[in-house]
Amino acid sequence: MNKLLERSRELFLRYGIRNITMDKLSADLGISKKTLYQTIPNKSFLIEQIIKAFIKEQQEEIQLISSNTENAVEEMYQMTTMAIKHIRMLPPNLTYELQKYYPECWSHVEKHHKGFLLEVIKQNLKRGQEEQIYREELNIDLVSILYASKIDVVVKESGYQAMGYSQEDIFKEFILYHLHGIASEKGRTLIHNYFNF
Amino acid sequence: MNKLLERSRELFLRYGIRNITMDKLSADLGISKKTLYQTIPNKSFLIEQIIKAFIKEQQEEIQLISSNTENAVEEMYQMTTMAIKHIRMLPPNLTYELQKYYPECWSHVEKHHKGFLLEVIKQNLKRGQEEQIYREELNIDLVSILYASKIDVVVKESGYQAMGYSQEDIFKEFILYHLHGIASEKGRTLIHNYFNF
């Protein structure tokens, strides 16, 4: 079962969900389709499990970053690095297929982005204010909502033209823009320390 | 028509061939399907054109490299760099889809690899021998065939497990292995100059 999740994730990532049929998957795993369907009820379920595991991993990683960083800007930097890593992992054809053929799963991912990540950003804003590296006047709730509303432009690519910029470029630009928007004088110098891409 | 080729290539690369339906394509281009089908007879034809253009670009790039390098090892190095760039461009889901749904096109690509690239390798071997940086005893025809037979292991990934190595890793390893296999003493030092990945 664990092996199944791991391997199928790998294959889906590499070749896309549609391209990996249940026949292929079972063949690859060296088991029959029958046995495969004794382990899981259907394909969607499998996808769901993979997504859930994926999200969980991200959450754990985020928790780890929160507790192991010196200040809010570094936290944000680490988060960005992590996020880029994750974006790299999810090729656009996959996100497309998820949206189209497994919308329930996709909404799960979106909920994750909107919910958990929103919370993370809020925490980061609070932390930054306490450390006096973010502007003290800023309204945490408002800014975090603005942030969250923009993040899925980055993820979704809003249509699919992006004028030749990679998702990664967009994300970097976005995060720097965000940080400059919220940093105090003291914070700005920190930004340059961490983000010299 | 040119616009069509460019844009569809882009979309196919990003989302996979199967995911971009003719409806979507025409919608994206802002034309009707009818008009689209006045420009091209069918989808396969479109794919073919894209592949042909793609191969042509590669050929031109190769010609350029041949004439603008100082010695055979540098030529090989440049070629490798180029090849990696091209490999990066073709995600595995695409090559998979080509093999499965457009085998004629794929065989075209294979012919390119086996034919034109074989020729290029031969030239490179000859050049290297003349420059005395490849071992003079080696049998050009034989080695080039061996090379060609291995290259599609790299491209095809022979099944699709590869023990966690990326296509790129495999390719680098392969090319270094190849070069060490054919270099003379003098050549070996050159290899280290160029390939310090």
Place this chain on the structure above:
DNA sequence: ACACTGGAAACTCTACAAGGTTTTAAAGTT
């Protein structure tokens, strides 16, 4: 000899996309 397990392969059924066709609507043209 008989049950149990899981593999291979055949089978069903549905959904989706390719490739056309028809309808609508807007632009030029006389």
Place this chain on the structure above:
DNA sequence: AACTTTAAAACCTTGTAGAGTTTCCAGTGT
């Protein structure tokens, strides 16, 4: 204003691929 052209948008048909199921069979244990 009536007429023609053109293309977009909606609709239709057909083939096919793949999810999920079932059948049959071989190996293993009792």
